[in-house]
Amino acid sequence: MSKNIFTELSEAMANAAEAAGKSTVMVDARRRIPASGIAFAKDLILTADHVVERDEDIRILLGDGHETTARLAGRDPGTDLAVLKLDSASATPADIAKSPARVGQFVLAIGRPSKRGIESSFGTVNSLGGPVRTGRGGMLDAYIKTDVVSYPGFSGGPLINGEGQVYGINTSGFGGGGAITIPVEVAWKVAETLAAHGKIKRGYLGIRSQTVNLPEEARSQLKREQETGLLIVGMEKDTPAEKSGLMVGDILVGVAGVAVEHHDELFVRLSGDVVGKSTPMDVLRGGTLQVVNVVV
Numbered sequence: 001m002s003k004n005i006f007t008e009l010s011e012a013m014a015n016a017a018e019a020a021g022k023s024t025v026m027v028d029a030r031r032r033i034p035a036s037g038i039a040f041a042k043d044l045i046l047t048a049d050h051v052v053e054r055d056e057d058i059r060i061l062l063g064d065g066h067e068t069t070a071r072l073a074g075r076d077p078g079t080d081l082a083v084l085k086l087d088s089a090s091a092t093p094a095d096i097a098k099s100p101a102r103v104g105q106f107v108l109a110i111g112r113p114s115k116r117g118i119e120s121s122f123g124t125v126n127s128l129g130g131p132v133r134t135g136r137g138g139m140l141d142a143y144i145k146t147d148v149v150s151y152p153g154f155s156g157g158p159l160i161n162g163e164g165q166v167y168g169i170n171t172s173g174f175g176g177g178g179a180i181t182i183p184v185e186v187a188w189k190v191a192e193t194l195a196a197h198g199k200i201k202r203g204y205l206g207i208r209s210q211t212v213n214l215p216e217e218a219r220s221q222l223k224r225e226q227e228t229g230l231l232i233v234g235m236e237k238d239t240p241a242e243k244s245g246l247m248v249g250d251i252l253v254g255v256a257g258v259a260v261e262h263h264d265e266l267f268v269r270l271s272g273d274v275v276g277k278s279t280p281m282d283v284l285r286g287g288t289l290q291v292v293n294v295v296v
Contacts, residue, residue, distance in 0.1 A: 009106075012162050013106070013108060013120075013122065013162060015164070016108060016160055016161065016162050016163060016164040017108055017110060017118060017120045017160075017164070018118075018164070019095070019163070019164030020094070020095075020108070020110045020118075020158055020160045020164040020165075020166065021063055021110060021112070021117075021118040022063040022064070022092045023038060023039040023063055023091070023092045023093060023094035023095070023158075023166075024036060024037070024038060024039075024063060024094075024110050024111070024112045024118055024157055024158060025037045025038070025039060025045055025060050025061060025062050025063060025091065025112060026059075026060065026061035026112040026113065026114065026115065027045065027047045027051060027052070027058065027060060027084070027156055028058065028059040028060070028061075029047075029051060029052040029053055029054055029058040029059075029084075030051055030052070030053040030054075031053065033113055033114070033152055033153050034059075034061075034113055034114065034153055035047060035048060035051035035111075035113060035153050035154075035155050035156045035157075036110070036111040036112050036113060036153060036154060036155065036156040036157030037060070037084065037156045037157070038094050038156070038157065038158050038166065038169055039062075039063070039091035039092055039093050039094055040083065040093065040094070040188070040191050040195075041089075041091070041093055041195075042086075042089040042090065042091050042092075042093060043085060043086045043088070043089035043090075043091065044073065044083055044084065044085060044086065044091075044191070044195055045060060045070060045083070045084040045086065045091065046081065046082075046083055046084075046156075046169060046187060046188075046191045047081075047082050047083075047084060047155075047156035047169075048080050048081065048082065048155040048156040048169070048170075048171040048172075048173050049075045049076060049077050049079075049080045049081055049082040049173065050077075050080055050155065050171070050173035051082075051155050051156055051173075052072060052075065052082045052084070054072075055071060055072040056071045056072070057069060057071075058070045058071065058072070058084055060084070060086065061112065061115060062090060062091055062092075063091075063092055063112075064092070066090065068086055068087055068088055068090060069086075069087050070084040070085055070086045070087060071084065071085050071087075072084060072085075073085040073194060073195055073198065074193075074194030074195060074197065074198035074199055075194065075198075075199070076138065076190060076194060076199065076200045077138070078134055078138015078139065078200065078202075079134065079138045079139075079140060079182065079186075079187075079190050079200070080134065080138075080171045080173040080174060080182075081169070081182070081187060081190050081191065081194065082194070083191050083194040083195050085195075094158060094166045095163075095164060095165045095166065096165060096166050096184050096188070097160075097161050097163075097165040097166060097167050097184065098165070100167070100183065100185070101125050101128065101144050101159075101161070101167040101168070101181075101183070102125060102128075103125050103126065103127060103128060104124060104125060105124060105125045105161065106122070106123075106124055106161075106162060107122075107123060107124065107125055107146055107148065107159050107160065107161060107167065108120050108121065108122055108123075108148070108159070108160050109121045109123070109146070109148040109149075109150060109154055109157060109158075109159050109160075109170050109179075109181075110154075110157050110158050110159075110160060111151060111153055111154035111156075111157040111170075112153075112157065113151070113152060113153020113154065114153070119151060119153075119154070121148040121149045121150070121151060121154070122148065123146045123147040123148035123149070124146065124147055125144060125145075125146050126145045126146055126147055127144075127145045128142065128143075128144055128145075129142070129143050129145065130142035130143050131264045131265060131267070131268050132264070133264060133267070134174050138200075139264060139267045139268050139271070140182060140186060141186050141268055142182075142183050142185075142186055143180045143181065143182060143183070144159065144167065144168055144180065144181035144182075144183055145180055145181075146159065146181060148179075150170060150172050150178065150179035154170055154172075154179070155170060155171045155172050155173060155179070156169065156170070156171065157169070157170050158170070159181040166184050167181065167183065167184060168181040168182050168183040168184050168186075168187060169181065169182050169184070169187045189272075193272065200271060200272065201271065201272065201275035201276070202270065202271045202275065203240070203270040203271065203274060203275040203276070203296030204239070204240070204270060204296070205239065205240050205241040205246070205266075205270065205294065205296070206235060206236040206239020206240055206241045206242065207232050207234065207235050207236075207239075207241045207246065207252075208232070208233050208234035208235070209230040209231055209232050209233060209252065209263065209266075210230070210231050210233055211228050211229075211230060211231075211261070211262055211263070212228060212229060212230075212231040212251060213227060213228055214226065214227060214228060214229055214251070214253070214284070215287075217287065218251075218284050218287060218289070221284075221288075221289040222253060222254075222259075222282075222289065224259060226253060226259045226261060227261065228261040228262065229251040229252055229253040229260065229261065229284065230251065230252040230253075230260060230261075230262075230263065230266060231249075231250075231251050231252075232246060232247070232248050232249065232250045232251070232252060233248065234248065235247075235248055240294050240295055240296055241294065243295070244281075244292055244293060244294035244295065245292055246281070246283065246292055246294065247285065249285070250283040250284065250285050250292075251283060251284040251285075252266070252281060252282070252283050253282045253283065253284060253289075254281070254282030255269035255270070255274070255279060255280075255281055255282070256269065256274065256279050256280055257280070257282070270296055274296050275296055276295065276296070277295065277296065278293045278294070278295050279293065279294055279295070279296050280292070280293055280294075281293070281294050
């Protein structure tokens with residue numbers, strides 16, 4: 001007798017949990033119950049920043065049951081992410097999903113909050129969003145909302161698909177709306193920067209701006225679909241904006257060739273590799289598209 005669909009789905013999800021469990025670790029770095037983490041590399045663990053309360057002597061339980069220690073390599077409260085450096089390169093790196101999560105897909109949240117083994121919670125992807133301000137001085141390019149239950153100690157663990165591949169890292173550190181998932185394409189980029197530099201660089205222009213609609217003749221110059229930009233209504237002295245030649249009345253429409261339609265998008269574009277470098281800003285000045293290079 002052939003298996004029914006429910007049995008096949010059940011076994012598939014159990015297999016996925018088992019596979020993801022190999023790269024899901026326990027992170028004991030706070031006074032209360034431990035949290036979870038994901039093996040980002042053989043010697044690096046990605047976890048939630050809010051669960052890391054000490055910089056050294058962090059106890060890690062790996063997926064194979066071995067215990068080791070780690071130290072803090074870098075953290076970013078703005079995205080609630082932290083990277084830990086293992087004392088030994090003995091972790092099994094996570095398998096990343098080949099395509100991003102889609103609304104309606106079945107997913108599992110995996111955690112390892114104790115020595116008893118992995119735990120899981122089943123649900124579906126409810127929505128995809130971003131960029132969004134985190135309330136912790138940062139900005140997420142994107143996020144995933146699901147209806148999985150985030151049990152105590154699940155922060156820092158992965159959200160996975162039916163193959164055991166990682167869609168992102170779960171965290172309840174932003175408060176308000178419960179747990180969210182930071183997509184792997186965002187989380188891994190932050191993790192790489194934290195591993196290399198210990199922190200995320202964030203720049204600024206020194207302007208006050210408001211969102212405005214772009215006239216049709218201005219939109220035609222952009223050669224892309226874009227309806228709004230940021231009208232510069234004020235500028236502080238001795239700031240990157242003033243030194244570069246940006247002017248009150250300019251409409252900022254892009255950074256490094258990427259459209260900027262709202263303040264949140266500008267916040268995102270002014271972080272990471274652009275900080276300290278001359279970065280081209282697309283502006284409409286007198287209705288004409290111009291490029292102004294700004295050292296952010």
